[in-house]
Amino acid sequence: MTATMIKEFRLPDLGEGLTESEILSWKVAVGDTVTLNQVIAEVETAKAVVELPSPFAGVVAALHEQPGSVVEVGKPIVSFEVDDAGAANGSDVANGRGASAVETADEAPEAPTAAAGPAVGSPAKREPNLVGYGAVVEHTGRPTRRARGQAQSLKQEQAEAPKAPAAATPAAPQADKETGERPRSTPPVRKLARDLGVDLESVKGTGPGGLITREDVQNFTGSQEPEAEPHVAAVVPQGERETRTSIKGVRKLTAAAMVQSAFTAPHVTEFLTVDVTPTMELLARLKANKAFEGFKLTPLTIAAKAVLVALRNNPTLNSRWDEANQEIVQFNYVNLGIAAATPRGLTVPNIKDADRLTLRELATALSGLTDTARSGKTSPADLSGGTFSITNIGVFGIDAGTPILNPGEAAIVALGAVRKAPWVHNDELAVRQVMSLSLSFDHRLVDGEQGSRFLADLGAILADPAMVMTMV
Incomplete structure (x- = not known):
């Protein structure tokens, strides 16, 4: 039987010496099987929206931050259950070194350098990207779900692990009730939906392949997107005299x-x-x-x-x-x-x-x-x-x-x-x-x-x- 272990992935420095980033959306949920370098999240720095690839091949064990959270560089954002081979492929990528069975947020992250050679067991060629790592493996399909029995086994293993993350895992985006898939949309549309207080699961997409468009969200609410100040919510509760928005990004x-x-x-x-x-x-x-x-x-x-x-x-x-x-x-x-x-x-x-x-x-x-x-x-x-x-x-x-x-x-x-x-x-x-x-x-x-x-x-x-x- 192949041995498995829990690996934490900390938010890397995405360039320009930025100290924090906002989690815009997760592309995976707990129980999803992911491949090395598969896009797992979209994060927003103070300068750009960046797709974050996975440093491990394995199963998503926990998502430590919810969309909208502003996270400091070096804090854990996701945990993976990986076997020994997956750990060898991704350990150096994620932290610039080998790792123990469970890595904690107390350990200081080390940024990988462009001059460093490939890790043991890694693909022969890697393409550089904004977080300093990448792989020739390309993932074009949707993430696959673990069987219910395997998910239960994973939860039990996490509870027994001595160094497993103690914090409760935030709820993952819910799947569509009919298809079992999460609503498809783009980051700007998801941002608009959050501003308008719209649940995308209630919106029917009219774009290609059922993609939810900006117009779909606007038509659903019967309101228009704010143009002059996109950070101010378009819908203000009656009687409210002020609208406060966090200064970020x-x-x-x-x-x-x-x-x-x-x-x-x-x-x-x-x-x-x-x-x-x-x-x-x-x-x-x-x-x-x-x-x-x-x-x-x-x-x-x-x-x-x-x-x-x-x-x-x-x-x-x-x-x-x-x-x-x-x-x-x-x-x-x-x-x-x-x-x-x-x-x-x-x-x-x-x-x-x-x-x-x-x-x-x-x-x-x-x-x-x-x-x-x-x-x-x-x-x-x-x-x-x-x-x-x-x-x-x-x-x-x-x-x-x-x-x-x-x-x-x-x-x-x-x-x-x-x-x-x-x-x-x-x-x-x-x-x-x-x-x-x-x-x-x-x-x-x-x-x-x-x-x-x-x-x-x-x-x-x-x-x-x-x-x-x-x-x-």
Whole structure:
């Protein structure tokens, strides 16, 4: 008979030195049989939603945290019953070392390193991922259930184990009464259901394969999803005068970053209003050009390209103040950040080496970046390493503002709405398409003259795209 043991999996550091994560949902329940590297949960860090793979092959013995719980890195989140082979495959993966029959939360977790060799008995090849481990084994089917008798035996073994977790196991998501399967939906839909107080088991899915969609949840309640502030519940009990929401996730990180930026870097903001009629005419011609067929082109696309050209002539705006080393770091590349309003809050993913992209490549990158951000799937790597940012407040009908710097960057430009307005053109009053540009910069790095020259160059390109020829 194969010997079995209980293994605990602690929440790993998911990157960027983050100290905690929120359990969004479990993909498994107690009694499920899982394979190595099978996705067992979705967790939300302060920067991104991450799928968490299993470090063991075995049976889920206990889930220590419920969806919605904020868990510190290093705390146990799930226990597995594994045999000796499964323990050998997953022990080093889960904790960076071998493990005893039952590992407790008191033992400090050790993060695996990329340089470490494969553990004994592990697959020959592993694919890296956000938690530092992975396997060639792919699991595409649904988890299988243990027989009732085996589940009872498992509970008895857990009770007899001297070091078994003492805390009660939270109730797992209930299965559909007819099919025995849990309701199928996506993380944003589950978040919406929680906000609206909707039990997904009561909702019939109209999506592919019975998937529960956002519309299904909204139609079930007869209410609409809150748009301006997604963290505030849409349904407020009658008589309640306040709604309180925990500060966590992206909202918490954004608040801390903005406070740090505002009170560390001396901000200066300059404004310039530009006649962008030639840019809008160019945009119309490009959309009609077969070479750009299938590409999503917007004023942001042209403005982003103009920013990259202007930065080439004004490199001080693409730099960083290194307080620790008392150095100014000037970047010879541009990782262009684009502020994106998402259901999780404000994020600023960036396009790596954007200055090397053609207009078509830039259009593709922008489209993919915004779609990924709104779906909540932006990786931590795409949210770090930015060197200059754009915030497109014009999509909200706003003309100008005073944007706060993304921490670690020297400047950010806000693009206002494109509006028809009376304008002096060729010494005559005419109706033209006008945009306001708002540039904020760190006065430690950028002098007023340098900031003004950058803004003037950007405005010149948008007023007459042919000016690019004089700058490259």
